[in-house]
Amino acid sequence: MSGQHDDHHHPSAWGPHHWDHGAPHNSWAPLIMSVGFGIFLFMLASAFSNDVVDASHIPMVMVGLLVVLFGLIIWWRQDLSFDGTYEPMATGTPFKNIQIRKVGMWVFLMSEMMVFTSLFSTYIRYRTGIENCQTVFERGDWVEQGYTLETGEALICFEPASHLIASSWWHIAPGAINTFALIVSSFTIVQALRYASKPVGEIDEGRRRKLVTRYLASTWLLAVIFLTLKMIEWFIGFYVPEISFLGIHEHDIKSLVAEGYTINADHYHHHNWVDEETGATMLADVTVGASTFYVTTGTHGVHVFGGIVGLTYMTLKAWKGGYTPENAVSIEYFGLYWHFVDLVWVIVFPFFYLY
């Protein structure tokens, strides 16, 4: 049962696929990807099941992800040869003559909106329902109630990440650059689509291949910059040296985690929370605020990562000259998703980073 090539009688379930016969009617990808996700979630839970991370389970978590990747590669193998000879078009009103896959992408985005709505609801519920830590600090009761570093007892309050991030330009720099990067990447993906869909004759085919690949690669790069800066902001922090002729002072920008803003910290104290009279420092339990921040922005980051995975495939396909005016519309499907990710960020950024 060699499934390595597709012929008329035995369409290959492993890919590649001849699309003039229509969509693939057999594929190992769904089964393999499902099993991979199962292994991943199972191993992730058992890696963290005690209070200490059980490092021996991490390899199996990776195995789960590798199985998912393996299934995805089979899916891509079947898709790589898609040249637009079979792009299903809608027949039913009011979608007549719109590509079915475009309608599908819009429907998918509807459900994704509900995901972010639920995350935002959680954030708003907690942000408005729990007192802001700065308000509690300024009120000053905590001193005599004994919520200080010395007593070790932490009071519950909501500490938005913006308290840390919006405190200075350098703190907000990664987030601002990220916003800029995502907006520019929305532009580059449109440019990729534009050049891919230019009619034959209007553009030299070699130039089309080069430009489409470049714009897709730029989108990919900007997305990777986004995630890299996010990781720097969350975990690594950065150091700004003194550059006197530009008027830049030395800054050591600590990461959020280094500041103590984590989801299961025993305690958290902000460097400004010092009582003038007694010198005591307020100790706070900010796990709710940290949880909503990291999970919401993290979910967005996961969606960016998904986009990077898709962009990897698309850049590869473009480099092989796989995008022609006939199938250029598949870039648009991704573009819709990417604009959605950008839009979510444009809403997340002010709500979580600035306000």
Added chain:
Amino acid sequence: MASRTLVIFVVLLLGMVAVPSATSLPTGVAGVKDSGCNCHGAVVSDSVVPILDGLPETYNYSEVYTLTIGFTGGPADPSNINQGGFNLWVSDGDITPSDASVQSWNPNEVSHTDAGNDQTTWTVDWIAPSNDRNVEFILHVNSVNGNAGSPEGGSSGDEWNRLSIQVASPTVILEQANPYTVLTTLIIVSFVLLLMVLTFIFYQNNPDSFDWENFAPWVAGWLTTTDHKRVGTLYFLAGFFFLGIGGIMAILIRIQLMEPGNDFLTQDQYNQFFTLHGTTMIFLAAMPLINGAANWMVPLQIGAPDLAFPRLNAMSFWLQPVGAMLIFTGVFTGTGADTGWTGYAPYIVSETAHSGTTMWVAGQILLVASSTLTGINFLTTIAVMRAEGMGWMHMPLFTWSILIANLMLFLSIPAFGVGLIQVYLDRVIGTAFYDAASGGDPLLWSHLFWYFGHPEVYVVIVPAFGIISEVIATSARRSVFGYRSMVYAMAGIGVVSFIVYGHHMFTSGMDPTLRFVTMLTTMLVAVPTGIKIFNWLMTMNGGSLVYRTHTLWALGFLVTFTLGGISGMFFPSMAMDLHFHESYFVVAHFHYVLVGGTVFGLFCGVYYWFPKMTGKMLDERLGVLHFLTAFITYNGVFWPMHRLGVWGMARRHHTYFISVDEVRGVDGEVITEAVIGALPPEAAGWNMFITVSAILFFFSNFLLIINVIISVVRGKDAPADPWGGWSFEWMTESPPPTPSFGRFENGEWHDLPVLRDANEHIANEPSKLAEWFSRLMVADKEEGSN
């Protein structure tokens, strides 16, 4: 060939016989009590003699015994610092340490501490159980070499041994079945039976080529298929399998409840069983069965060659068994989720909830993904792939029901998914979404869950409405009465279902104004359903009913669903809900609408569409027998639950008491005052009646399985349209070819069906809504070009 068949079946039969000897161990297989002291790198040796003193032959209820644990022999030397260790496990009762040399892992298991490493005797207290149990002690002792200076380290050269002691109860009791053994045995047996039947069907299809070269591609074909018909069959197989498993759990629950104060299931086991019963039935049985019917029939009914995204459809299916395996990991270790299928916070994120809860959450996340993909697929398919001439108001009612159900599903399930991810992260990495000590709000889970949960229960009933519409229309030999109002009623249910979920939270302390609003909207949502019932009755009134099996099931549905709907109408009233909440009245209501509604609707659909799906007719006599036995026993199970609920029998409680029970105190004396919450004496009899009916109901459904197997193997061939239906699926062969309609040539679809004469339904003009909506849509390309 025949001898090969025989060998394979003998092997499978032997497997079935051997399987019951596999036991599922309550504390998993990683405990010391099973694997011995291997963790110390020690070897077992008979020169080490374990000692366990202080145990009686027969214990007295709740008495405290001081036990001395020790050993002689082995390489332990009083001059060493480290001399020995032990692990003592008991099946019942509690062990507590006496001093710092002993530590407790859980009430049933103790072992030495680091400080207690330097002695060879230890003392613990054991509190005997307060009821009759066969108690077993398992003691492992380790005689320590203490050669810390050796290259292998301090625990090499140790020797250990094991001792097992039985202590009898005051009243002699027989060995009791471990419910987990029963459950896992039945699950494995069912699965093996399923495989045997599938192999048998493969054999029957082609007896001459029953060998591996043909079997492997056949299996691979099923594992990799993206054809909507095959995926639909896979959904039916998975759905019926889990319907059986959920039924087994229900039977075990009913065995526990058949008499007051029963101890077949402990409270902890009972919690896990009802959690798994609910989860299995809703997510692994009802939803897949509905998806099976939808996968099969929606493309056929709208005249499409397949669904919009066939590979995504296959992925939706395969996420289900994988999710099921995650959910069931807890079953096989005895630490399954015990939170109820509703998984309320803060218990679900607490330490006391079993570890299987995390797996339950992970499995549910996969099922959420599966449902989201399904929703996208069906919404897109129905929106874009209808046959030419089929406007929205020309679609069959089953397709409408799937459209509305999927709209509800995929707009509400992301909230559940986000809640699940929050619970998963709370349990795994320690976020604080539902941790009240850090300011988290458990009520947030209730909102997220029921925002999904209420549309979900309409998601499982609306397709049944669709099936019933089709069946009653065909059986009455006329079109459905009031097609347009049927569509608007389902759409109305779809919209209003999102604003009624508060009625699941009436007792949570929510704002009285919100409770009032929810009360009104809940009463409102019953109106469209009532409209549908009246339309069905009018359909029959204006038609001429033929009594086939599917007709009987549809009539049975009308009775049971109406009863369930009426019993549901007691809950919107806040005042009454306060009394009915968490009682058996709720259980009766939702089983009437879920089993009497969804399951009966699906059975109806199976009998109706079986000839189309398999090309064989089901046996009509077996079908009628199935209906009569199932319908009567089903009502025997759930009707008395209304009365039990009114008497105050509580839901999700592992046992109950009646007011003439003799209750024994700690010294065995009889306490004669009534137990609070006791039920009248008749309640015991009714519970027994329910249990017997449930067992009969469970077995009556095997008639369907037998019918299916016999008919697939040697049923009569089915024509394209055995019942005289009018929708597109009846215009194809039985079973339909692949692709279901048309053919794909030169990059285009040819010969797709066209709906010409649609005057049964409505005139051809688009409605106002469609006109406005189509003005929003801008096609990229001119009509006619590709």
